[in-house]
Amino acid sequence: MKCFKLAVLLLLTVSVNGQIVEPFTLNSTGGNYVFRGTPTIPNFSLIWSVGESTMIETFSVNGGMYLLTQGVLQPFIPEDLQTVPIKGWNKDEVKYYPNPVSTQLQFDLYSRDTGRVVLRVLDLLGNVHGVREFQYNTLPVNQKIDFSKYASGPYYLMLSLYSNGQLKKHGVFKLLKLR
Structure with missing residues (x-):
C-alpha cells in the first residue's frame, strides 16, 4: 500500500510536457485589405492567399449579407483592425x-x-x-420608433456615429417587444 501511495504522489508531482502540433501552410503570396466603413457600408476586411494546399469553405447567411469563412485564413486578424479602437456609447448618452x-x-x-x-x-x-439616419451636432435628439407592426420577441438597436467617413462610436442595445 505504501508503494501505491508513493507512486500516486510521484505521478501528481511530475508534470509532463507534450509536443504541440499546430497546422501550418506555405503560401506563395497573399495579403489583406481593410475598409474602415461609411454610414452605408460597414467595416470589413479582405484576406487572400495564393497557393494554399487546404480547402476553404464559405457560408452565407441572410441572402449573402453575412459571410463565414472557415479555413487556415480564419484565425488571422489584421493588425490594422486592432490599432483604431472604436468607442462605445455611455449610459448617459443613449436612453x-x-x-x-x-x-x-x-x-x-x-x-x-x-x-x-x-x-x-x-x-x-x-x-x-x-x-434612421441623421446629422448630429450635440443638440439632444428625441425620436419615436413605431413597434406596433413588429412581431413579439427580442430586438436590437444598433447605433453608429460616423465622423469624416470614419466610424467613431458604435453600440448595440437589446430590447423586448411585447404584444
Whole structure:
C-alpha cells in the first residue's frame, strides 16, 4: 500500500510536457485589405492567399449579407483592425424606453461628439427592420420608433456615429417587444 501511495504522489508531482502540433501552410503570396466603413457600408476586411494546399469553405447567411469563412485564413486578424479602437456609447448618452415596448419606443440621444448617426432596428437573425439616419451636432435628439407592426420577441438597436467617413462610436442595445 505504501508503494501505491508513493507512486500516486510521484505521478501528481511530475508534470509532463507534450509536443504541440499546430497546422501550418506555405503560401506563395497573399495579403489583406481593410475598409474602415461609411454610414452605408460597414467595416470589413479582405484576406487572400495564393497557393494554399487546404480547402476553404464559405457560408452565407441572410441572402449573402453575412459571410463565414472557415479555413487556415480564419484565425488571422489584421493588425490594422486592432490599432483604431472604436468607442462605445455611455449610459448617459443613449436612453430608450419603455423596455419592454409594446407600441412606441422613445429614443433619446445626447452626446458631445458630432457626425452622421445611423440607427438600425434588427431582429435576432440580423434582419434589418428599420433604418434612421441623421446629422448630429450635440443638440439632444428625441425620436419615436413605431413597434406596433413588429412581431413579439427580442430586438436590437444598433447605433453608429460616423465622423469624416470614419466610424467613431458604435453600440448595440437589446430590447423586448411585447404584444
